[in-house]
Amino acid sequence: MTDRSYRNPVLHADWSDPDAVRVGEDFYLVASSFHRVPGLPILHSRDLVNWSIVGHGLARLEPEEAFQTPQHGCGVWAPAIRHHDGLFWIFYPDPDRGIFVITATAPTGPWSPPHLLKAGRGLIDPCPLWDDDGSAYLVHAWAKSRAGFNNKLTCHEMSPDGTVLLDGGRHVVDGDALPGYRTLEGPKFYRRDGWYWIFAPAGGVAEGWQSAFRSRHVFGPYEDRIVLAQGDTAVNGPHQGAWVTTVDGRDWFLHFQDKGPFGRVVHLQPMRWVDGWPSIGSPPGQPVPLWEKPAGWGTPTAPAAGPPFGAQWFWAANPRPGWRSFRPGGGLRLACVPGDTDLRQLPNLLGQRLPAERFLATTTLRLTGTTPDARAGLAIVGRTYAWIGLEHTPDGLMLVHRVAGLGDAVPPAPVDGAAVPVGVLVTPDARCQFLAGEPLRPIGPPFPATAGHWVGATLGLFATGDGGAVDVTPLGIT
Template structure:
């Protein structure tokens, strides 16, 4: 009898397979999560900032096991503005709702205003974005369709663009979500609340005759989650802190969504800022006591492990990471650092992913390279490996596997006047790239490369020539975050303009496993 070997588990699985789960339920940079339930399905949307495609959509049946089902934005606008990476810009915290038979996502571009996209299927296709309210500094929008047929929109403010923050503004909105009907007014002024700073990320709800605004304050790294309630949509609102770090290692905890299962259980998802790993997503039990929500256990503190939601059991799942590049397209985990251009990639049957060496003035700085094909770091500990080959490249062309944030490092191949060499290079924040290990000339053009990532974002880059096993190359490198996002695990192929056209990297299947696999 033939024995079938089980597929390796993803680097991080939150389901303990015993009726409990561990936090974070998503140990990757699914920042600013908002979640809804439609029938027995849960859908999560996250901010994506400068990454393309934007507005990733995740699906779950139990709030613990998640998979990526698509994106709501294929490109970022204006087209020319996002041809190069615009770190810290693009798509900030969105809100997703299901209303009138459609799915709606309201999202901000802090430099342009608040936009709306809609779809009849959350997997897409999604409509072209509609500019609901132009302006700088408008962030974190969330709609509310009330029982009496009226509609509203609440949003926060970014001090970097508007010159102020710590306030929440509410507008009347048309039922079709295409226009705001008034100039809006402040409904919560954080400056008038003792100890409040950086109030943002509001989510708008209605329950038992009360209007509820869930909103964090205090900043992403050291803040807390508050809830505001009022009998009237425009206030006055009273407040209560409902979730804080307490005695746990979960700093923040910040900005998320209240969702109720089909059986009436209440849950709250929020993020925790984990530096190089980005904003990872936690799931908290929620209950109502004396007219207010209580989150976590004991009340007001995040749980590290808990009984799963009372819903039908499903298979263990986690967002995709590795990719066999067998087609017909790239896996949904991938995103570019800028709007992709024709010819940046193709899938070559039997040979994997082909990345042409795109000529770029940013060839010497991966932080500015638009054709960096990347994904989120998928766990605190993991190992990523692949093979690389440079074909017909002129001197200066290079390709590799990288970990990119404010600092970055990569391992791969570079074509020199003497042939192809295995190189390992790194750049500290604000500094230029330098050699991290001595270049090794290659007789052939193919090499195995990899990276092992451990606690604290410590990376060890790996390489193997020919049949040799992968071995560490150079000193350890500590990954760092970028503007509002975690570090990126990326692939690239590029050359300086002086190198002239020609050349490509052939990338074999990317395997991403737990670090001890």
């Protein structure tokens, strides 16, 4: 690999269901965030390869009372981002409530309060299209878990200001009528050379493919073609993403690959047009591992590169005042909040996406002013979890390492009141070796990380108890 090439994935972290838009020479990407707060992360790039977080579309999830505790698999599903009439627009679904719209004059915000465009259960993956004549449309998919059916794409005429749908909608693509199609979803709407285009994935997140549909009329009929699939590569289920065009007129496609505990990582594929259809990746339409960079060469960046406790962090539910405060020198203080012993149910779990396929995360913990049973630690949390940290017990302050459902992975060990170094080493097979001490040494057997509900595993910090706090030094990731 040279400085003029890139290697996939360009984002090896859980930036699920990516959509992107170019404005001038800048690219902006938005991803689904599900139950995590803040929601709708917005990333920026100049070259489609190096990305940094510039903000979030949602500071909190609504309705407030519904997201006081972690709502796994709920919240913000696949969004679409567009730039139209001087505004940035994000259309996003809450599968239990409907389709919402927010706008801003800049991607960094402030963003408008969510406007409910279409109420209902099972409405997912919305994407707008403003046509050349000023009319506007919206396409969306369906979640069988809420609506009772799926595998169909529905199109509405929409007011140009994005505030109301003007008809009841029509199914413009019926996956049940297409041989081999299942779980057709994630549509993105485009216009090119007199054709209406809907890019949409099918087949499921782990084993699916990317299709393109075209019609001379917005409501169809549409013809289809599979334009990206795994083929003989190791990239399973390559699909659902964004078609973007660089300033020099070249076309590209950003999509995800489901990598279990690491989440839905983002790949970048070259795209060209052959016989009037998009051809994505290398012939016959399969992912490339290595390619020439699109433009600009960019400055190497990654979303986790920022302030020690910056925009890469999220809560497991809407946060409350006092959960977090900052200390001089970049340290963090987490209040010990009464809560469940099950880390999957803690609203005050402060986490981030696993930032790479191999990394070492380290910090130090000092538990202060606490009451009996206060706990604090560094955790890997998915459908199961493990953590290492400190606990106040009747026998004093202990270093503990616990695994969900199994209890103590090693016997608790007494520690003094000094800060205790802890860490976790994650390898490409998603095995997590917890560490403690100075120098750091392995504690207990490796723990196999697992994905969460529609998300990858979370690298998290927490503190529970009836009073007191834990002081945390900036998380080091190498």
